[in-house]
Amino acid sequence: MSGTVSPGDAPPLPSLAESVAYVRALGKPTAAQVLRDARAADRVALQPRCGVGSHAQMMTLLQDLDRHARPDILTLTIDSYTRLKQFDSARAVLERNPADLNGYPLVAHGWQRGRELNEAVAVPLEVRHGSPDARLLFETSVAAGITSFEGGGISYNLPYSKAVPLSDSLAAWRDVDALCGELAELGLVVDRELFGTLTAVLVPPSISLAVSVLEAVAAAREGVRCISVAYPQGGHFEQDVAALRAVPLLAARYLPPDVEVHSVLHEFMGVFPRERANAEDLILYGALVARLGGASKLISKTYQEAHGIPDTRANIDGLLLASRANSPLLDFIALDEGRIADELDWILTEVAEIVEPVLSVSDLHKEIPAAFAEGRLDIPFSASRHALSRIIPRRAGDGAIRYSATGALPFSAAVQRRNERSLAAGGQAGIGDMVKGLTADINYFLDVFGEQTGTGGRGRAAAPS
Amino acid sequence: MSGTVSPGDAPPLPSLAESVAYVRALGKPTAAQVLRDARAADRVALQPRCGVGSHAQMMTLLQDLDRHARPDILTLTIDSYTRLKQFDSARAVLERNPADLNGYPLVAHGWQRGRELNEAVAVPLEVRHGSPDARLLFETSVAAGITSFEGGGISYNLPYSKAVPLSDSLAAWRDVDALCGELAELGLVVDRELFGTLTAVLVPPSISLAVSVLEAVAAAREGVRCISVAYPQGGHFEQDVAALRAVPLLAARYLPPDVEVHSVLHEFMGVFPRERANAEDLILYGALVARLGGASKLISKTYQEAHGIPDTRANIDGLLLASRANSPLLDFIALDEGRIADELDWILTEVAEIVEPVLSVSDLHKEIPAAFAEGRLDIPFSASRHALSRIIPRRAGDGAIRYSATGALPFSAAVQRRNERSLAAGGQAGIGDMVKGLTADINYFLDVFGEQTGTGGRGRAAAPS
Amino acid sequence: MRHETAQRTVILGVAASDSHVVANHLIAHALRARGFHVVNLGACTSVAEFADAHAEHPDAEAVIIGSLNGHAHEDLHDLPAARAAGRLGCPVIVGGNLSVGSYKHTSDHERLYALGVDVVLTDLDALPPTLDRLRAGTTPAATAPGAYAAVPTVTS
Amino acid sequence: MRHETAQRTVILGVAASDSHVVANHLIAHALRARGFHVVNLGACTSVAEFADAHAEHPDAEAVIIGSLNGHAHEDLHDLPAARAAGRLGCPVIVGGNLSVGSYKHTSDHERLYALGVDVVLTDLDALPPTLDRLRAGTTPAATAPGAYAAVPTVTS
Numbered sequence A, B: 001m002s003g004t005v006s007p008g009d010a011p012p013l014p015s016l017a018e019s020v021a022y023v024r025a026l027g028k029p030t031a032a033q034v035l036r037d038a039r040a041a042d043r044v045a046l047q048p049r050c051g052v053g054s055h056a057q058m059m060t061l062l063q064d065l066d067r068h069a070r071p072d073i074l075t076l077t078i079d080s081y082t083r084l085k086q087f088d089s090a091r092a093v094l095e096r097n098p099a100d101l102n103g104y105p106l107v108a109h110g111w112q113r114g115r116e117l118n119e120a121v122a123v124p125l126e127v128r129h130g131s132p133d134a135r136l137l138f139e140t141s142v143a144a145g146i147t148s149f150e151g152g153g154i155s156y157n158l159p160y161s162k163a164v165p166l167s168d169s170l171a172a173w174r175d176v177d178a179l180c181g182e183l184a185e186l187g188l189v190v191d192r193e194l195f196g197t198l199t200a201v202l203v204p205p206s207i208s209l210a211v212s213v214l215e216a217v218a219a220a221r222e223g224v225r226c227i228s229v230a231y232p233q234g235g236h237f238e239q240d241v242a243a244l245r246a247v248p249l250l251a252a253r254y255l256p257p258d259v260e261v262h263s264v265l266h267e268f269m270g271v272f273p274r275e276r277a278n279a280e281d282l283i284l285y286g287a288l289v290a291r292l293g294g295a296s297k298l299i300s301k302t303y304q305e306a307h308g309i310p311d312t313r314a315n316i317d318g319l320l321l322a323s324r325a326n327s328p329l330l331d332f333i334a335l336d337e338g339r340i341a342d343e344l345d346w347i348l349t350e351v352a353e354i355v356e357p358v359l360s361v362s363d364l365h366k367e368i369p370a371a372f373a374e375g376r377l378d379i380p381f382s383a384s385r386h387a388l389s390r391i392i393p394r395r396a397g398d399g400a401i402r403y404s405a406t407g408a409l410p411f412s413a414a415v416q417r418r419n420e421r422s423l424a425a426g427g428q429a430g431i432g433d434m435v436k437g438l439t440a441d442i443n444y445f446l447d448v449f450g451e452q453t454g455t456g457g458r459g460r461a462a463a464p465s
Numbered sequence C, D: 001m002r003h004e005t006a007q008r009t010v011i012l013g014v015a016a017s018d019s020h021v022v023a024n025h026l027i028a029h030a031l032r033a034r035g036f037h038v039v040n041l042g043a044c045t046s047v048a049e050f051a052d053a054h055a056e057h058p059d060a061e062a063v064i065i066g067s068l069n070g071h072a073h074e075d076l077h078d079l080p081a082a083r084a085a086g087r088l089g090c091p092v093i094v095g096g097n098l099s100v101g102s103y104k105h106t107s108d109h110e111r112l113y114a115l116g117v118d119v120v121l122t123d124l125d126a127l128p129p130t131l132d133r134l135r136a137g138t139t140p141a142a143t144a145p146g147a148y149a150a151v152p153t154v155t156s
């Protein structure tokens, strides 16, 4: 029953078997089932980001979204104190003013409240967070009957923390994955979404996919049976469609056949336009990329993205707009298949050159930190010291994301040349100051929409009116 | 000033020169300018249908639409009493309960109130109606400073009245067009939109365009300088795009070069899906057809179309959704250009075979009624006795609208054969009862969306909730 | 009784201010397919025209009026006067989209009954059984509005 | 005075619970390009870490803290205590997206000033002139919150 459980008095976590029985009794599909159904129906499952501090408000938020936007999966977005295991801060803010939290502190609220949320809506829940060490959060989620859990030992470390060693986060996520393996044996397949979005801004597709391949291989080894590979929309149509289409090919190449793999598009994760109309153009565009790229799921954005955590109405509107991409009336759209095939080839080549040396070493948990330390693995704009961020991404003239510097990535001469040529052709590389150019590339969509790209004091009021 | 004029006390109409000066003093662009700007900017101007009985509510409606949806042109949709010159009934209902009127009775309210509406919004207004004889309404509109006026001697007769002879309506519209000519000489170009939508349901593109060509030629002869050719979305992508692309080609072929001609898409005018999500898919689809077909303007629909005259919110939402088609992010969409070229060829051929015999006779105003009397000109589902409605449209297997019976249209054997082949290939012609098949064709989009196509008592509540 | 004649006759048309004829065409087809003699007056037909047609076809067992544009009530404004003048002495069936706006109310139907309309329908499928029921029943009391209100109607 | 040293030093970082570093990277670049010595502590930096860095670089003319995730106020919760303990005796500048939600209020800034933040900015361009102004002014009274509130801030 709703609203009866208060935080703090949560009893010890139930056994895995009890939680599996609870999920079965819940009478709703698991996230893995929803993804499978979406793929079979050739549609994109839709899911918002959503999380507020207060339990009562979280309940209302989920119910409102469920009722008015009919998403396929709902989210508990976790606050950033909980993500960083600063549980005391989470609890302190929760007590002082829950509205100051940027997400739902599930650990502070406790697994029983998680069950209340789960019972309040008809669709399965996913926990989305950003925790280098998510063990307690995962156990709480499972106890709450939540059937999808985002993250990975690389992707939830490097963008989200400063000093957690990769070997620590990989070990923590190995425990999570191993529990998923146990749950699978008990009959409950938990969907594990890998956060290929990374630092979200100008992420080259092959970096995103390479990290996901490594995390997926590690997860499969622990017994994970359903993997969602999340890819962040970069903004270039053919490149993004190719990246989504690469997912099943990479799965066939690097994963055992009994692991189910889905591609997920995260709607544009970089600097969003501030004006509603422009943001909505981008939202629809993202949804079309997901549909045309064959994604099983789309994580939606809202027209308030540039301003702050969205209100319920904006979240509903974002989902409804994105759902237009599932229209049966879009068969008329033809794509530039030649260009997509070309991008796909290069993506597969680049990913292979990045991951295959790492995969050739049997102990991934040792090899991955070593490779990052040497820059053989790398990500741009790392929040963590444990990636070198020597690679510098830039946009080519047509908006595609390329490598302006490849750092110590073990790329072949062919790949290097193609990146250089692409940036040179666009007339962008080497022009002016790198930081200036990079900033322009980051602000790409502001430019597309003619929104002022100054660093502040923009034309329109910052908050939507 | 607003709200100060009451109906009945309207003084005699001002002179044309005074009205031209008034429009100039209004300080907003004319509809013709807006259309020209839209074409130059390669975007589709957006316009809603909107009209309510009460003057105060009409004012609010226009202001709300202007403010929240930022359309390019706004509409006064006129009630059907005024359309049929039943001015007494319009006045009676206006006095008893204005909400019972299905449009704004401009003649009853008077031209001064028209000016109040005009002054209340930033964009130009169009009067949309359906009057076989619109002379008084036109004079009232001009006096109100309204710069766009829909209709024509054929297109506002046959779908809208039962017994008005075509020679009468053509003569009445000749007067309207001649006044436009006078106004053009005084420096005010009134946009004259021709209602190629006709009876809206299963209208073959070549019928719509042929009627518009004849009306356009007649209008140009009277001095009309800006013509908008409205075409009703039929539902088949390539056919609809081809029809829009045919407009400038037909203009080049049949009209003097100094007449500006725009193509306008009327979003799907047939049986609309009842469920909001499905209606919205169709609205977006229509807007994409307009954009990709190069229309200068789109007349929008709402998700309440199947239910009744929409409320303001639904109207705003329809416009905002349609405006996504002006997104700069849709360049990735490639079209089946071969198929479009094929449809375009046939449309041009069919139109030529219909209109050229009529145009070869110098007195159009005599020839058009004669041709309709003999069925050489014809429309499906005529409301008027003065068209034979011997042509029977059907959908081919792919949804394209073809002629199942061509009546007395002077079509060549090649055109006949192609229509037959197209319907035969679809496996639709001759199958089962014609009325049943026709009903299914009319209910096409209900079928696409899997909405129950029974004649009533449908699955969902009739009114949106 | 008039419905004993060989062919059943109905008078069909669309209300006075209303030019929507697609459903009208289809209804005429459908009733003819069932053997009815359909006198179809088409679009924009006033109460007076319906009454004239009924005078010409006194054997008509019903007048069937479609209205889509929302003006049903005003378009039938003259019905009580016609009935008071002894005209239109057969059941009047009205169907379609019977008021302006996207939210419908039961009062939309009630005020039509109050004008003397005998049956209000929104579902086309209900038309043939309604005609049969009217024929089987007693002669309609033309001046007793709502006499047939018990026939199930679908309020949308 | 410390700002008389050859190279101007600033301490830069992102607030304690916040991992958004893109702007942080760009700010570091931009300030270095202007000749600053930037001690960049990066993501997730607590007040204690900022204080430690200031102890290590007592010549730093300001501590510049970015906060994007909405937690600025809570993340700076320990600032008054640090100041009371005599630490962080230089101006503290905070900028970014300073509260949770899409509708911002002036109280978002006021409560940061109340914690002892000296300057709240949202516009990056305002940073260099602000540093210059702080340097030209008197030594900041570390314990007088809001001492620099007069520097124009853009409330979004």
Ligand code: B12
Pocket (backbone or CB within 6 Å): A049, A051, A077, A078, A079, A080, A083, A102, A103, A130, A158, A159, A160, A197, A198, A199, A200, A201, A269, A270, A271, A272, A304, A305, A306, A307, A308, A309, A310, A381, A382, A383, A442, A454, A455, A456, D017, D018, D019, D020, D021, D022, D023, D024, D026, D064, D065, D066, D067, D068, D069, D070, D071, D093, D094, D095, D096, D097, D098, D099, D100, D101, D102, D121, D122, D123, D124, D127
């Ligand atoms: C990229 C991104 C991420 C990446 C960050 C990767 C990384 N490690 O850097 C990832 C995906 C990891 C991420 C995670 C999260 N994010 Co985030 N993210 C963004 C996003 C899309 C772009 C931010 C960005 O890099 N911009 C580019 C840089 C150059 O600009 P900027 O950061 O916007 O900063 C500008 C100004 O704020 C100012 N500025 C910034 N710092 C400073 C400092 C000073 C001193 C001054 C003067 C000015 C200044 O100048 C910059 C240029 O104009 C924004 C939304 C958006 N579209 O803008 C959300 C956004 C900032 N994220 C948000 C949130 C909440 C989170 C999460 C907490 C998850 C959640 N609950 O939704 C987590 C963070 C976890 C944590 N521990 O902090 C919210 C903040 C909400 C709020 N304040 O109400 C935003 C606004 C999204 C939203 N609408 O909900 N995010």
Ligand code: B12
Pocket (backbone or CB within 6 Å): B049, B051, B077, B078, B079, B080, B083, B102, B103, B130, B158, B159, B160, B197, B198, B199, B200, B201, B269, B270, B271, B272, B304, B305, B306, B307, B308, B309, B310, B381, B382, B383, B442, B454, B455, B456, C017, C018, C019, C020, C021, C022, C023, C024, C026, C064, C065, C066, C067, C068, C069, C070, C071, C093, C094, C095, C096, C097, C098, C099, C100, C101, C102, C121, C122, C123, C124, C127
């Ligand atoms: C096609 C159409 C037109 C065409 C009509 C062409 C013609 N001459 O027939 C044109 C473009 C000319 C037109 C004009 C107008 N239209 Co119109 N039109 C439509 C549309 C799109 C489809 C109607 C149609 O043909 N359907 C196919 C047929 C087979 O079905 P149907 O008519 O819907 O009827 C069904 C039921 O109502 C029922 N039924 C119908 N008649 C009867 C009779 C009986 C006895 C029974 C039992 C059942 C029954 O059975 C049918 C099958 O289910 C509808 C909206 C929609 N998408 O449904 C609007 C609609 C009917 N039109 C509407 C209006 C208001 C007008 C105008 C007044 C303009 C305006 N102000 O917007 C003018 C009419 C002027 C006039 N004098 O009447 C409104 C009515 C609003 C309301 N009631 O609140 C609608 C609903 C659109 C809207 N949402 O605003 N229209």
